[in-house]
């Protein structure tokens with residue numbers, strides 16, 4: 001299947017799933033995950049209308065900057081080391097992987113230094129495995145309250161990766177939990193925290209994620225084929 005065929009199919013499924021959740025396809029942003037994808041195929045996807053791309057590694061992202069058109073939004077979706085924030089702060093439109101206080105501080109510091117604001121999502125870890133990135137749901141209230149002190153960071157919502165399982169009930173449950181926490185974000189009443197973006201759903205589970213309230217899906221394999 002061509003990239004065009006894949007995108008057509010994804011847009012069709014997004015439309016159906018959005019309607020199931022009382023929304024339309026315009027309410028869902030497709031972030032094409034371009035990690036390991038070569039230049040020609042990335043530019044082909046952009047030609048076909050993709051205007052949000054996601055990368056998980058800072059170096060790879062930097063290498064691609066020279067040919068990615070300026071009007072395409074770049075998302076950092078992978079774990080971010082604090083010492084690398086300075087390389088991307090002026091190039092990314094959204095960081096999906098804010099998962100610890102040290103990163104919150106560094107984002108704020110670098111944003112200030114560059115006289116800008118940086119948009120971020122708090123990544124949630126839905127597993128007990130602390131090696132996986134993300135804030136545990138139990139620690140989320142405390143973390144959200146700290147954002148107030150770092151005014152150059154704008155928290156726009158939440159992001160997660162669902163359990164890696166074939167059990168769709170487990171996956172749906174993950175997304176339901178996320179939606180609950182997402183809706184609670186407004187209750188904190190913090191200036192620089194809003195509930196605009198719920199980033200969840202990948203190639204294997206984006207349909208379920210949208211049904212459960214995702215506003216942004218991150219899809220790689222289904223667009224570009226196996227990595």
Ligand SMILES: *Cc1c(COP(=O)(O)O)cnc(C)c1O
Pocket residue numbers: 033035056077078161202203204218219220221222
């Ligand atoms: C790679 C990746 C994706 C895309 O995964 P696919 O299964 O290829 O769609 C989404 N989110 C994150 C955080 C990723 O690292």
